[in-house]
Amino acid sequence: MRKLFLGFLGTLVLAAQASESPGVAYPEGYRDWRHVKSMELKPGHALYESFGGIHHLYANPKAVKGYRTGRFQDGAVIVFDLLEAKSEGNAMTEGGRKVLGVMVRDSRRHAATGGWGFEAFAGGDPGKPVVGGNAAKACFECHAARKAGNYLFSSLRD
Ligand code: HEC
Numbered sequence: 001m002r003k004l005f006l007g008f009l010g011t012l013v014l015a016a017q018a019s020e021s022p023g024v025a026y027p028e029g030y031r032d033w034r035h036v037k038s039m040e041l042k043p044g045h046a047l048y049e050s051f052g053g054i055h056h057l058y059a060n061p062k063a064v065k066g067y068r069t070g071r072f073q074d075g076a077v078i079v080f081d082l083l084e085a086k087s088e089g090n091a092m093t094e095g096g097r098k099v100l101g102v103m104v105r106d107s108r109r110h111a112a113t114g115g116w117g118f119e120a121f122a123g124g125d126p127g128k129p130v131v132g133g134n135a136a137k138a139c140f141e142c143h144a145a146r147k148a149g150n151y152l153f154s155s156l157r158d
Contacts, residue, residue, distance in 0.1 A: 023117070023119075024117040024118065024131075025104070026100075026102075026121060026129075027060075027077055027079050027100075027102050030058045030060070030077075030079045033060050033061075033079070034059045034060075034063075034064045035057070035058060036056075036057035036059050036154055036156050036157070037154055037157055038054065038055065038056045038057070039055055040054045040085050040092065041053065041055075051082060052085075053083055053084050054082075054083050054084075054085040055082040056083075057078060057081070057154055058078070058081065059076075059077070059079075060075075060076065060077045060078075062075045062077070063076035063077055066105070067155060067156035068156065070150070072150055073105065074105050074107055074108075075104075075106075076104075076105040077102065077103070077104050077105070078154075079100065079101070080100070080101035080102070080103075081097070081124070082097070082098045082101065083095055083098060084096050084098060096123075097123055097124040099121065099122055099130075100121040101119075101120045102120070104119075105117075112136065113140040114140060114151040116143070116151055117135065118131055118138070118139035118140060119131045119132075120139075
């Protein structure tokens, strides 16, 4: 009886983990992907607290295709690489990495968040994911406003 009970609990715990945090992998090799665009958010910008600094967006080949066709296949990955912005003389230069944001397309696994999995790695460290099962609140609430555009804000420039 005790064994049966524990078995049942174990199944519940596994099920909860699976539904809360489908997991998004660190985007190995993204610096060799296609550069989508860059942008600097300065003090005074509404999102400065969370996203202040300079960011570069990168897309893997499937995501590039998605930007071009308006349809993102499973496996498309987009990276938001946020660095400190340092003012030096009359130039703005890149500082240390603040966070690496990732969106991964998997329409079934991440159905609850528009078919996109979200994760962010503190300081760009693969061992420091900070979103986990919190993607709906931490990321998707804001991206949901872009439903008509595949939940993306950016577009690819030539
Ligand atoms: C308050 C709104 C807001 C929140 C919260 C937010 N984002 Fe974004 N995100 C944006 C905006 C605006 C852009 C467009 C930036 C640009 O055009 O350079 C963006 C762009 C992105 C992109 C590039 C693809 C796109 O949509 O253009 C990724 C990847 C991304 N965010 C990941 C995340 C992750 C991961 C989280 C949660 C940790 C998150 N975002 C939370 C507003 C938000």
